Amino acid sequence: MSGPLRLVPDEGTPGWAEETMQLKTLPRQRRRPRLASAPDAAPELSPDPIDELAERLADICADAVHPYEIAAFLESDGLTDEQAALNYGRPDAFTLAEELYAKVDRRYPGPPAAAADPWRADPWRCVLRGLVFALPGLGYLLGADLFAAHRMRFGMPSGMAAMAGATLLSWAWNQALAHRAYSWLSRLDRRSAGRALALGAPSGALLAATAGYVLGGPRSALWFTGGQSAYLGAATVLLVLGQERLLLAALAPSVVGAGLVLALPLPTVVRAAILLATLAGAVALAGWQVVRCLRSAPATGGSEPPRHEIAAAGLFGLAVGTLTLVAGLGATVHHAVRPADPPVPGGGTGAAMVALTLSLGLAEWLLYRYRSLATTALRTSHSPGGFRRRTAGLLAGCLVGYLTAVGTLDLAATRLWPHTPLLDPPRLGALLLLAATLWTALLLQALGLSWRTAGLCIGAAGFESAALFTGADPLRVQLYGCGAAAVLLFLLATVVLGRTTTHR
């Protein structure tokens, strides 16, 4: 239909344009004033009929922003200049509208009660995502004896370097891939998202597996590395397309298998079969989902997501992966670099990593929560200063909440993990600083500050790896690296999130 356009395609609620012209919600027959017929009343001046009109149109007049608005309404209601003169003694509809506008006080209703919160997060979905982030860890339990622990390579258990290298590459690649696919999805182009995933996920898996092969290790460990690379690609596909349930289903064999491993010794063949079952499930489900995407209707003319942002996302993935690996494998690497040094106590790291991965679901929920609360703050703030203070408070609150959760999860994991000592304060500190870095970085990333976030994280990651490989104490390395990153990211966040325009 031709006619004036909406300024933005989703302006208003669905059907708004339709409601626009539905004036029938108003009382009908409101045009002609009823003649006052009260013969027994005291003979006073006859009332101005405009009073009655103002009363009947009170809502319209109170909400009006200009007399024109009332004039437009009166006209649409059929009032002509002749009627304005005849019934109300005013020269035209405009004058009548002006008088009504002056007569009725404006009213300013608050925000609509049913203002939809675009950032409402489903807590169950976040739990589900936390689970699918953490459960793959069980794969290591099942695959533990695929790594020949008695042979060493690069001063580490053989195969570990290959594993670490491939994991890092996978993280970086898949982060970039996910960003690209999400960008297509946000342009409502499922087909292009599907194409990006169909090409990106297998090539990422191949790349990571090749890197693992080049770094070398026992054949079984390399098979495991290859399998993991493929799994991570498939998991990325399922997570981006919002199919957490399918991923959980694919993980089911591993969960059952891990339970069995704890109870009775399983032969390697059975363990490998269990891992393969999970892998096959994940890859098949991901393939199915991608095919569904590719079959969806082509979208018209969306622009390509900017490449530099995808690069930033990849770098961010690499940095975060490195920081996490340093936390997990720092002691081992240190031992490899400085075999002569007394061994760094490494107990409790496993529990800490489990706590961290489990907390990622909560981290996501808190990201949503933060954005929701920040939107509320926008709706209630009247000055930029007040908004800045509010968002800083919110940021601190969410961060403290997240760190508390990570600490609690770590405590719980330590209790459940056999023969694990509690983390001492510096190591707990390092864990919390890593968690703070991760969460703040994720928040900034989500708000589109991709390069600054990636830059800070990659700086910290570079510093940590360089220091670690030159033989510095892994704990101090983490405290300094993550500490600096967390502080800088927090400061950046308070400044940037204090800006109103960040939250549009």
Add this chain to the structure above:
Amino acid sequence: MRVTLLTEGTYPHAHGGVSVWVDQIVQGMPDVEFDIIAVTGSGTEGLAWELPANVRNVTTAPLWGPADDRKPPRGRSLKRFLDAYERFLHAILDPVYTTHFGTELYGFADYARQGLLSSALRSEPALKTLQHVWTRAYLPTAASNPTLHDALHATDLLEHALRPLSVEPPHDGVAHAVSGGLAALPGLIASQQFAVPFLLTEHGIYLRERYLGYRTGPYRWPVKALLLGFYRMLAEESYSRAALVTPGNRYNRRWEERGGTPSDNIRTVYNGVDPDLFPAAGAEPATPTLSWAGRVDPIKDLETLIRAFALVREEMPDARLRMFGGTARGAEGYRDGCIALAAELGLGDSVVFEGRVEDIQDAYAAGNVVMLSSISEGFPFTLIEAMSSGRATVSTDVGGVREAVGETGLVVPPREPAPMARAALELLRDPERRARMGEQARLRVIEQFTLRQNIDGFRGIYTELLGERRWLPNTVVAVDPVAEPVPVPVPAIGPAQEPEVGYGWWEREAR
């Protein structure tokens, strides 16, 4: 002769409404070269009309989609923009400052064509400026206590509304806006910067429609005040800068005069139909039938028509109501509501939605009387087509309906079923009277409302506007009579070299 047609949400990307008339104009003057600047939604819409050879090119000015993500201006340049923005906002929000609107708008056009306007408007300092300005105690918005969310919302909408400023305006010929509002933006720039005569045709009143549309829109008061303030100032600027304003009917003049158009600059040009395409429809149907033609849309108020028909049927149980035409996009719910209403009133098979028809003449021929129940109209084609077909009509007293019908049909108040039913019954019961009215209606169309007259009218106007070698806008700035006389700036001719061009006198005064 070259003419740039400026459209919004219509020709050549959408059917219906004004686009029919634009097509007639373009087809009717094969010797005139037309360019089209079309304000569209996404910019990826396909063409809905086949373009004749004399349409040289179509430029789209999309409103939607992500903003240009260029870096906003910095330093002194940003400061200058923010000062301009503050004056612009004052012009919109405070009736005292209205004179600045045009000046700043033309300055914004320079920013827009450098690709800086969107990013500048979306910047944090611009948002702070808005929040600062509209919370000032002397402005009406202050009382509504606007929040930062309102500021963000209003800024975003304003940024979208101003996007057509980035289009390269025509440098010669006539700039002819086929509606007020955003379509006029490139025309205003062309007039200010290249002294291109700006012609504004209004079939409806864009500003009135915006006021009606935003009345129930999802906006808080200050957001609505800012946006409608913008549209109001845009209308006033268009009215005062236009070389000529041509409403489609006399009724619409009122808004144009109210909006500051000098009376001498208003010339009513009626729409027309080709009487050969709508010949006398001939024999009437045997069963008493009311027919309606148009696009099913809430503005057509079919509910009143159905209710009126229910009253007719109480008197004439064999009467029928046939409605012809497709459903407007998004109005499917409305149509279903109408069908449900007819069922509720127990009208059964006597009310029929016939859907789209191949030949619309059949729709007029299908009725003994043709009905028009709209709550708002300009100068409706369906009415003059029905008249050309020689049918008597009952129509609601909106827009230019009275001017169109004259004495050749009955006119009733809108949204009132009872008088509409009475009028319909009157005509249904008096075959002689309606035959006489139908005959007179056709004559009236041939005499006053033919397509040829409409096209020749506009051809004459184009020639007239291009006849003056150097056309100058009649008023550029309203000068405060108390202050020192301010020199009226000569419009800059040739492309602007510096962003200051649009600032002219204000900058000089400020220093």
